[in-house]
Amino acid sequence: MASATDSELGVDATPWTLLRGKASHLREILRPFIRVLRANPLTLIGFILVVIISTTALLVAIVPVISQVVLGHPVLLTPYDPNGISTDYSQAPSLKHLLGTDKLGLDIFSRVLAALPLDLAIGVGIAGFALLLGGGLGLVAGYWDKPRTLGGVISAVILRVTDVFLAFPSLVLALAIAASLGRGTGPSILAVLLTWWPYYVRLTRGEVLAVKHRPYVVAARAAGVSEVRILFRHVLRNLIEPLLVYYTLDIGTVIITFSTISFVGIGVPLDVSEWGTMVEAYEQLLLTHPWTVLAPGAAIFITVLAFSLFGDGLRDILDPRSRRTLVQAVAATTLPGQVAGAAEA
């Protein structure tokens, strides 16, 4: 009985094959992505590193919180409490302490790992804020720049304010702000936040100026499309790719700048695990206990490198020209079936 129903319905009707159909569809969507990764090993390395780093950061950040709620006490993913002083001081890397310990007996590996969520969030968050604020202002300044109009005045104001910020090297300005606000995680985040967006204004405005005179923008205008819609659909859409690539590359730069502020000694306080602070705190130990300095330094290096490699490859992935294979593959695999279906009908 059961087998008869099976043959009547055919294999197509089983939930398993439907699921498999969905999976193959997902594969089609991911195909250009996979293709670029396969063609470019560096992008692949960057991508894998970004995935590992982000996942680790997320787990390190949320597992203690979740376990606090569920179990009543926090479960740390770091092997030791990053701020727990122990008697194992100044130990070289070993199986017990993977990256050794410092003078206070703090486990370096635990501290590096504990710093990951903070540093990554700072990189992603500050660059993201700069992208949104600077990108938005740059869009306005680039699109409505006709002199002697309200838009022109607004855009001139935006650009002059930007110029004031750009007149200082961003690191110097960030250091000055951080120094005047006093030591602390919040103030140093604010310092980088305040100095970072002007670059995005310049970048976005330049791209808008280039795109807004393209013939397809004129063509859209000729088709009766409203200015606001042109701004979002035709101008902004063609900015997303360069901006996103720049953003990804920029995450590393933000992390370095933030670490530098900490390294100079006016950033994150010493009891908070942060890579730049760690390098600063252990600086004198470079010759005697090199692992204490090299571990956070390597963490910065790997994270920045991962985002740079990934950012470079992102351009290829986002370019519609690389999606050609998607269409061809789908057409090749599904059209014959359709033709057969049409013939039966």
Add this chain to the structure above:
Amino acid sequence: MVEPVLDVQDLSVEYEAGAGTFHALTGVSVRLDPGRVVGIVGETGSGKSTLAHAIPRLLPEPPARIVSGKISFRGVDVLDLPKWKLPLLRGTGIGMIFQEPINSLNPAYRIFDQVAEAVAVRKLRDAGESPTLFPAPEPHDYSKGMVVKSGEALLHPIATKLPGRRRRARREALMQDVLDYLRLVRINDPETILDLYPHELSGGMRQRIMIAMALSAKPSLLIADEPTSALDITIQAQVLTLMKELMEEVQTSILFISHDLGIIAEMADEVGVLYAGHLVEFGPVEEVFANPRHPYTKLLLRSVPAQYKDDGPLPALSGSVPSLANVPPGCPFHPRCPLMRDACKTNPGPLLEPVKGISARTHLSACYYSDEVARMA
């Protein structure tokens, strides 16, 4: 007398540039009756594209400036419209086809999305959901001669699988129109190209898409700004054949701009000849080409190479086109004109007067001595 779709009177446009003022158009008048095709022919830099862009107010202002004149489109004074109303004029009112199809299609969108945008603009206006300058006109039956296979496109593999409910709903709502217009421009199985990007199509296909986009808004006036100049010669022929067929099917009024005399002769009912921003001759196309009544037109036609003939060097106009920054006073053509008299150096030619000595009052020339042109050697 029929109400003209487009009535341009005495239009003058200047460009302010660092080097000075360029007089791109000086006192140009063009009148376009419903269902007619008016060709504008001229050399590079004669102001053809400026005219095409000035009518739907697409000129970048500044540097361009409309100095004087009147553009009346279906009774609406275009130059009087506030800026925010201009999008309402375009698309459904005045549609445009541009010179370079690859640059005029947004590289980030699939063909469906490109055409659907134009369709959506028109549908919203027809349904009264977005403001419009003109009550939804239905002057022509666009579906004439179209074979419509309904619904089958929805089975297209990607079409059915695209993520997002809103996007799918939008796609289904606009799909039929998009397919109709792609078929209208003789794309045989439009379903297969809906999800391609512009760079994946040939030049001819791209220009067909541009034409489909322009027509799908159902404009009362279509401005074609050198639609075939960027295409190679065989594709040019295909696109021109297509446009000719569409003219009969769609019956829209067209302002056809080209530097190619042959194409104008083929496509247009009436022709205007532009020289250095001045309209020097205007009239029925057979009349103007067979019996030119302005020295420039006459010499221009003479320089068209004859086929299958080899009699030495091609005849060419002596001298060169004046710079628009420095148009000669009087008649702009006088330094090169064999009929030039002293008066031509100071008196600007008449603003298009009926040609002397022939009965047709529709043949206009900007030459005082239009009766002598016929006898010109």
